[in-house]
Amino acid sequence: MIEFKNISKIFQSAGGPVKALDDISLHVPEGCIYGVIGSSGAGKSTLIRCANLLESPTEGEVRVAGQDLMKLSSAQLRTARRDIGMIFQHFNLLAGRTVYDNIALPLELAGKSAAAVESTILPLLKLVGLKDKQDSYPSQLSGGQKQRVAIARALASQPKVLLCDEATSALDPQTTASILNLLRDINKTLGLTILLITHEMDVVKSICDRVAILSQGQVIEENDVESFFLSPQTELAREFVRAAIHEKPAADISHQFRQEYEAGCRPVLHITFVGQTVVQPLITQAARICEVDFNILQADIETVHGKTMGFLMVDIEGEERHVQDAQAFLQKHNLQVEVVGYVS
Ligand SMILES: Nc1ncnc2c1ncn2[C@@H]1O[C@H](COP(=O)(O)OP(=O)(O)O)[C@@H](O)[C@H]1O
Ligand SMILES: [Mg+2]
Structure with missing residues (x-):
C-alpha cells in the first residue's frame, strides 16, 4: 500500500x-x-x-x-x-x-x-x-x-x-x-x-x-x-x-556481572518463550533432568502482538556438562536461549 x-x-x-x-x-x-x-x-x-x-x-x-x-x-x-x-x-x-x-x-x-x-x-x-x-x-x-x-x-x-x-x-x-x-x-x-x-x-x-x-x-x-x-x-x-520488557537485573548482582567467561563463573541466560512454551514447566524439568539449579535474576511476561511472551534471565549452577545439557534441553523445546554474560 x-x-x-x-x-x-x-x-x-x-x-x-x-x-x-x-x-x-x-x-x-x-x-x-x-x-x-x-x-x-x-x-x-x-x-x-x-x-x-x-x-x-x-x-x-x-x-x-x-x-x-x-x-x-x-x-x-x-x-x-x-x-x-x-x-x-x-x-x-x-x-x-x-x-x-x-x-x-x-x-x-x-x-x-x-x-x-x-x-x-x-x-x-x-x-x-x-x-x-x-x-x-x-x-x-x-x-x-x-x-x-x-x-x-x-x-x-x-x-x-x-x-x-x-x-x-x-x-x-x-x-x-x-x-x-x-x-x-x-x-x-x-x-x-x-x-x-x-x-x-x-x-x-x-x-x-x-x-x-x-x-x-x-x-x-x-x-x-x-x-x-x-x-x-x-x-x-x-x-x-x-x-519494553523492563529488563534490569537486580542491583546486587550487577556488580558481579561480566561479559567474558572466567574460571568458576556461571553463565547468565536470556530465555524468551512464546505460545505453548509459556505454559510448560520447562525450567523445572530442565533442572530436574539435567541436575542443575536455576537462579532467576529477572522475569517478565508481556503481551506482544496479541500473544503471550515470556522473558527470563537466569544463571545456571551445576557441573559444566550439566549446564550445557540444560541449555540444549531448553533449545530443543523451542525456547530462544542466549548467553548474555557471566556471574561469579
Ligand atoms: N527542516 C529541516 N531542516 C534541517 N534539518 C532538519 C529539518 N527537519 C529535520 N532535520 C534534521 O533531520 C534529522 C532527522 O529529523 P527528524 O526526522 O525530525 O527525526 P525524528 O522524528 O526521528 O526525531 C535531524 O538531524 C534533524 O535535525
Ligand atoms: Mg519526530
Whole structure:
C-alpha cells in the first residue's frame, strides 16, 4: 500500500547539508499496522512526512495505493492526499472550531454539502466515542479526546492510509492504551493501513504487525513484531526490546556481572518463550533432568502482538556438562536461549 524506494532526504541548513534519510526502502502491506521506531533525530518524522509529500525526498520514489506521488501534478497530488489521513503528537486542532466543525473541515474544503458532511460525521463521532462532545471546543477536551477528534478528522475523507506521527507521545499511559485500541479497531473494521512512527516500544508491542528500526536515517532492522521481540538482530533493537520488557537485573548482582567467561563463573541466560512454551514447566524439568539449579535474576511476561511472551534471565549452577545439557534441553523445546554474560 505504501512503498518507499531508495528514499534519501538532504536538508540544507545554516550549518551545512543534513542527511535525514539515507537510501530507505520499505514496504507497508495493505491492512498492516506498520511501526517505525527510532531515537530522537533518527529521521522518523521526515520519513512519515515523505509518505504524503509534506516533505519531498531528494531522491527515490514514494508510491501510495499504486500511485507514484512524485510524478503527480499539484492538483493530482491534492486528490491523492485524500487517500492519506494524518494525525500528530499535538493534535493540530483549530481552537476556534467545535469538535463537529474540526472534523467537518476537510469535507468543507472538498466542497461537500452540509447534509453530506453531517451524514459522514455522525458515524465518525460514534466510532471515536465523542457523540456527546460534538459542540465542545478543543480547550474543553482532555488530550485523549483531542486525539480522538484528530482521528475522526483524518478519517472524514475515507482515506486508505493513516499516518501517525508520535500520536500517543503526549498522552499518559492509560489514555495511550485507549487510543491504541481505537487505532487497532479502525484498522480491523475499516481495513485501514496504518503507518506510525514512535520512540516508544510499548506502542509497537501492543498494536504493530511489523516494525522497522531507523537509525541515522537508515533502516537497520525490519521484521514482524513477534520475531523482532524473539530475536532482535542489532544492538539497538536489543535495547528497545530490553526497555519494553523492563529488563534490569537486580542491583546486587550487577556488580558481579561480566561479559567474558572466567574460571568458576556461571553463565547468565536470556530465555524468551512464546505460545505453548509459556505454559510448560520447562525450567523445572530442565533442572530436574539435567541436575542443575536455576537462579532467576529477572522475569517478565508481556503481551506482544496479541500473544503471550515470556522473558527470563537466569544463571545456571551445576557441573559444566550439566549446564550445557540444560541449555540444549531448553533449545530443543523451542525456547530462544542466549548467553548474555557471566556471574561469579
Ligand atoms: N527542516 C529541516 N531542516 C534541517 N534539518 C532538519 C529539518 N527537519 C529535520 N532535520 C534534521 O533531520 C534529522 C532527522 O529529523 P527528524 O526526522 O525530525 O527525526 P525524528 O522524528 O526521528 O526525531 C535531524 O538531524 C534533524 O535535525
Ligand atoms: Mg519526530
